Amino acid sequence: MAGNSWFNHNECLQSCALSGAAAMAAGITDAYIVANGPTWCYYYAMKVTDRPGLNLGQRFLCTYPSNGAIVFGTEKEVLHTLADLAKMPKAPGLVLVENSCAFSLIGDDLPSIVSESDLTCPILTMDSGGTLGDFWAGYRKSLLDLLKIVDLQNNQTIVKDKENNHGNDTGENTASFSVNFIGCSVTYYNELDDLAELERLLKLVGIEVNLVLAVDHSMEDLKRLSKADLNVVIHPELGHEAAEWLTKSLGMSYIEPLLPYGLEGTLAWIHEILAALMPDEVPADKLALIESLIQSEKARQFERTKDIQRLCGEPWFDTVVISAPSSVVQGMERAFNNEWLDAGQFTYVIHDDSKNKPDYYAYVQGHDWQDALQIGENRLLLGSDQERRLCIPDKNVVFQTISNPVPPEVVLSERPFMGINGHRNMQAIIWNLYIQSLENS
């Protein structure tokens, strides 16, 4: 495995903190984002962040500084853009003003500049761009900074009340619990479909999702964050620091279970949440309900695949490469090993810098993983368009998108990869790719 820090960007791609911070704010419906940097930095951050339904064409702005601004500063441009926002019929709930790397370096005092604007909403400022770090660093920093400016303390009494409300006079556990999802991003591949599936599953066991932090809520909604009984970190590479901060500041406990890919993974995920909420006794009836659904799903799958199994045999790949953000890879690793697929060799590639297992390949520290994809006659690649493009000429490689950047594709139906429905979808995908691979070989 290569250990240097340089790499060919035609083969690996990491966007910068500018887009990561924008991706965080993009999930807050009344937040506006102002990139204080070159037009092309703005366009590319927009491209990384924009997703259907986010309306970022209207919410993500640029100050369009000239190259002379590097000498004279950007005060005029920033205030001009904020003045445009102040004139809008409906006031923004939040404005994030982020400096690109060049403007971070010239020492423009953003907090002082924005304090002169007529906007009455909170304004979050940060030096972002490539010198701060990558997409994930930008997301983490902006989320943490956001939490620090929101008055979450007002709901402390609610938290205390809630603690007293989870039992009746006989000591029975009757009331429902609620959790927050921390570390989610509207820009992650399949995120909204996955989150919907997780909410559905938790509802089945009597747990409400109070807030999915930085996904489809307003700034006002953010105030209810502290009402939840537990924070569940979805993607630690995005949300670990925020969860830590909420523990220290508000006393909210959190867990970071492996993502619920596969049926066993789903059961383990729900069990871990129930155990965190009810440490004395995990309710057996609720787990039994999930186990029963899992058994039904297994029976359904067996029934629906046996004909094709007789014809084509069980899915098999000589080599499987899985390339995605670390939380996705870790969750999928368990599902692949235990449930999803038999294969000669699995190789895991992590997009972010949190290389949390020694046998994982760090995306930006070499491309030896490509060698793994040369082994065998039928090979499966689950990753982003970046990896896909490297393997296009190879007819023996079949591909499924599981991470960004996404190749041109259309997904019109809800299609989670997590949870019970996610397991169903992934099994269908793996089967069909296997059949396709038979024809290719």
Added chain:
Amino acid sequence: MAVNKRCFIKDKVSYSCSMPGVWKAVAHSEGCVVVYHAPKACAHITEEMERNQYFRMLARREFTNPPYTAPLITSNIAKKESIFGGTSLLKKCLDYVVASYSPRYIMVTDSCVAGVIGDDSAAICQEAEKEHGIPVLYVDCHGFLDGEYYGGFINAAKLLIDRFMAKKEAPKINSSANAPYKVTLIGEKDGPGSLAIQQFCTLIEDFGMEIYKSFPGYCSIEDMQKIGDSDLTVILGGTQKAYAYLREIADYMTEKLGVPHFASDYPIGWEGTKRWLDDFSVFLQNFKGQSDFNGDNPHPNIDIEAVKANVWRRFEEGLAPFKKTLQEVSIVLALGYINPNYDLSWVLEWLHLGQLALNQVVILDNVPEAQQAAYRTMIQRFYPETPVVLETAETVLPKEALIITTQELAEPFLRQLILPCLPPIGMAGLVQMYRKLFMLARRRGERGIVLYGW
């Protein structure tokens, strides 16, 4: 605002980045490695640009795998370098590049971050060149601080000329009296496999000539060493700005190599094509006097009227399958703010040449007054009877019409053709646009569509 536009873009100059321009200049030059002295995410802009082009070409079935794609490395400047300087990091990065890729040459350029820090990258490149014994060329641009995209492209091209090209010492004489002139293209439009380039080559072939090299994007060192043998160069720009920049390369080649260039951008529309053909014909007739070419003129008797007739015939043949359908549809032109460098006259001429009905022109509410006046003058020339209205709160674009627009409109039930950023090349380009409009016309029912004209 009645018409919902996809996003609003301020009417300001686009301060682009010079680094992707440097990359583009040598992206497919065999044996080259490009190094940005920059944070690692700066390469993302280049990659996004490449990805978009790749899929655009796939969709047009024009993609051909380039013979070589230069690795793109960033020195990975971070916070520490912004305080203590990044030259030692750049040096180590260049050592890594040499050890890992064994390049034939390296092209280095700076980001705006390196520019602000003030790293002396030129000195590092000289040092690396001495140490490793391969050319390490430094393009003196700094991201968006100076030069823009074309600044990077031009400066990289000039460096290549300086380093790899030599003036042909002996006077150029065609060895065979009938051998055609060697024409080198300057600039590119989506690579050599693109329809636009092929169409342009067809025009050159109409004069009995052929394209010799395409500079700078697809030239190996060997190719560059032969460019001095070119008889002339032609420019592929598309806008006044692009042409002006590319002409700098052509002028530089003339100065350094003695290779003259035909001083005109590619032809746009019928009037533009006729003008281009006439000018090119005159240029060729006078060619002997304009260069150090001492041989006999291999193209002495060009029947320019026959060439024009040939171009027009191809145009009519191309239009014929779409003509009847298009002449029966209602067309509305929605004109938003565009870069002042971009002349939209070709759109009106294109509709007029096809004898298509332009039912209405809507000037969108983001168009400044000066541009509104220019639009009205342009429309008056080709369609004096067509009503021109300014967008108001009540403006509704008709679902039944074909909407030709400068910017995407966020209306799901409209049939929209988005005008291309660069005008199509010659008459064949216009035929492609008719084909797109025909596809729009064949959209049945009330299903909206956004069709891009590039």
